[in-house]
Amino acid sequence: MEFTISPLCIAFALLFVFFYPLITVKLKEKIYPNPHLPPGNLGWPVIGETLGFIRAGFEGKPERFIRERMEKHDSRVFKTCLLGEDMIVFCGTAGHKLLFSNENKLVRTWWPSSVSKLFKTCLLMKAGDDAKRMRRMMMMSFLSPNALMKYVERIDMITQQHIATYWEGVMSFPVNFPGTTFYKSVRAADAIREELIKLIAKQTREDLGSKQDLLSRLVVTADSNGKFLTEMEVADNILLLLFSSHDTSSSAITLLLKYLGQMPQVFENVLREQIGIAESKEQGELLKWEDIQKMKYTWNVASEVMRLSPPAIGAFREALVDFTYSGYTIPKGWKLHWSTGSTHKDETLFPNPETFDASRFERDGAAPYSYVPFGGGQRMCPGYEFERLLILVFIHNMIKRFKWDLLIPDEKFGYDPMLSPSQGLPIRLQHHQCAT
Numbered sequence: 001m002e003f004t005i006s007p008l009c010i011a012f013a014l015l016f017v018f019f020y021p022l023i024t025v026k027l028k029e030k031i032y033p034n035p036h037l038p039p040g041n042l043g044w045p046v047i048g049e050t051l052g053f054i055r056a057g058f059e060g061k062p063e064r065f066i067r068e069r070m071e072k073h074d075s076r077v078f079k080t081c082l083l084g085e086d087m088i089v090f091c092g093t094a095g096h097k098l099l100f101s102n103e104n105k106l107v108r109t110w111w112p113s114s115v116s117k118l119f120k121t122c123l124l125m126k127a128g129d130d131a132k133r134m135r136r137m138m139m140m141s142f143l144s145p146n147a148l149m150k151y152v153e154r155i156d157m158i159t160q161q162h163i164a165t166y167w168e169g170v171m172s173f174p175v176n177f178p179g180t181t182f183y184k185s186v187r188a189a190d191a192i193r194e195e196l197i198k199l200i201a202k203q204t205r206e207d208l209g210s211k212q213d214l215l216s217r218l219v220v221t222a223d224s225n226g227k228f229l230t231e232m233e234v235a236d237n238i239l240l241l242l243f244s245s246h247d248t249s250s251s252a253i254t255l256l257l258k259y260l261g262q263m264p265q266v267f268e269n270v271l272r273e274q275i276g277i278a279e280s281k282e283q284g285e286l287l288k289w290e291d292i293q294k295m296k297y298t299w300n301v302a303s304e305v306m307r308l309s310p311p312a313i314g315a316f317r318e319a320l321v322d323f324t325y326s327g328y329t330i331p332k333g334w335k336l337h338w339s340t341g342s343t344h345k346d347e348t349l350f351p352n353p354e355t356f357d358a359s360r361f362e363r364d365g366a367a368p369y370s371y372v373p374f375g376g377g378q379r380m381c382p383g384y385e386f387e388r389l390l391i392l393v394f395i396h397n398m399i400k401r402f403k404w405d406l407l408i409p410d411e412k413f414g415y416d417p418m419l420s421p422s423q424g425l426p427i428r429l430q431h432h433q434c435a436t
Contacts, residue, residue: 036329038088040069040079048081057415062313063341066091070342076326083112085335087316090325091342093349093369098325099317099338100369100377104128109379110318110335132378133223143382145289147217148389153286155389159397196235241383248381249390251311251418252302254425256395258413259305261406261427263356266301267399273297274396287393295392300361302391303371307344308356310373311418314339343370402429 043049049065056065069078070091077095079088090099099107108127200219218234229237260267277291317336322329330336345353349370350360360366374381381387407426413419 037331038077038079038326038328039073040088041073042079042081042086046084048084048086050082050084053080053082057313057417060309060413060415060419062339062415063345066339066341067345074326077328082335082337085112087335087337088319088330089337089339089342091339092346093343093367095325096338096343096369096372096376099336100375100379103378104320106320106323107317107336108320110316112316133227136223143386145385148385149289152289152292152389152393155393156287156397159393163397163401193232193235193239196238197231200231200234247418248311248383249387251420252306252387252391253394254421255305255309255311255413255419256302256391257398257404257427258406258411258421258425259301259308259356260399261404262409266356266358267403270298270301270395271399274400277396278400287396292389292392295396297358298392298395299388300358302388302395303361303365304356304358306373307350307360307366307371308354309413309419310340310344312373313341313415313417315375315379338372340372343372346370400432402431404429 041049043052053062053065056062066089069080069089073079076092077088077090079086081087090096103109104127196215199215215234215238218229218237220228222228260270273295277287277294281287281291314337317338319330319332319334319336322332324330343349347353349367361371365371369376374384374387404427407428408423411425412422414422
């Protein structure tokens with residue numbers, strides 16, 4: 001009699017062999033927990049508490065996952081397992097301060113494999129001196145306030161053209177199988193990267209020296225030792241900026257449109273500030289850097305929107321050495337996480353935290369390490385000023401032309417991975433002259 005083994009049995013056997021070591025380690029940790037680790041729950045083998053983490057994000061309440069465990073385990077720090085990694089979550093301003101202030105000392109940047117496979121050699125993946133060098137070059141070439149001053153008029157002109165054309169007339173698992181979101185993302189990233197490298201290879205640094213676009217600036221800018229970014233590093237950083245400038249800025253702008261559509265008095269206050277700036281300009285004159293600095297109330301409103309509904313949830317680190325925090329041992333190699341959810345709605349930091357109040361950001365603003373939609377320390381988002389510029393220029397051009405109504409006032413928002421509306425935030429636009 002011939003004995004055969006079905007492909008399904010082989011698949012199950014391979015999965016068992018692959019996951020057995022990881023499962024046994026997880027079970028051992030669950031049965032014999034390290035008494036010096038922060039309290040918490042590692043959840044199921046391999047998946048840990050990932051499903052609860054993702055579910056809270058999809059429902060637009062990522063802080064629920066964090067705050068429930070702060071109350072159950074320790075409000076300062078707790079352990080969990082996310083995205084297949086044992087992880088320690090640092091909470092509150094003290095936790096944020098420790099992670100933001102000890103880059104390359106106690107901790108270094110870390111991202112899940114799904115992110116590293118997409119962005120490869122860009123700033124997001126760099127640590128230590130490489131990160132400092134690349135960040136300095138990017139700030140010098142494009143992202144510093146001094147560099148951005150030259151682009152205000154161009155951004156204003158493009159925004160006006162966009163509105164006239166399109167408005168006047170009308171974090172996943174790294175499952176790299178065909179059909180999955182991650183598979184499509186990797187293919188799209190590779191295609192963009194390939195085209196960028198072709199574009200870079202066609203031109204010399206001499207050809208690009210007089211140009212002011214971002215790609216040209218990254219190609220021709222050298223560090224203090226005269227070293228240039230490689231073609232791959234330039235392409236990967238363009239990919240990162242495409243993602244961060246588009247997705248985070250569009251998320252913040254969408255949320256700002258939502259809140260302004262829900263709060264008539266705040267809308268009128270922002271409109272008054274922007275009309276004042278518009279009336280100070282000559283007919284057809286574009287915005288300048290000085291005009292952006294006058295948009296104080298508008299930026300306070302945007303800041304309060306991002307406190308209540310931050311575009312991104314948080315970020316990750318890895319422990320470089322064993323260290324002690326709040327009486328607990330943080331082992332070398334463990335992954336660490338900080339989240340906006342531990343501070344943005346903390347009533348000791350923001351009284352009546354669920355209430356919209358743009359005045360929180362007047363004068364000295366929020367307490368240090370409490371308001372962190374852009375991170376902090378050495379790893380603070382290098383595109384912060386660029387995103388601020390995009391948001392303010394867009395709102396200036398929108399609100400001086402239109403008022404709007406939300407067609408689905410109770411529309412749900414969720415993280416995937418950025419905060420976005422479930423149905424695209426449909427709105428009804430009216431020119432101000434028509435509305436009055």
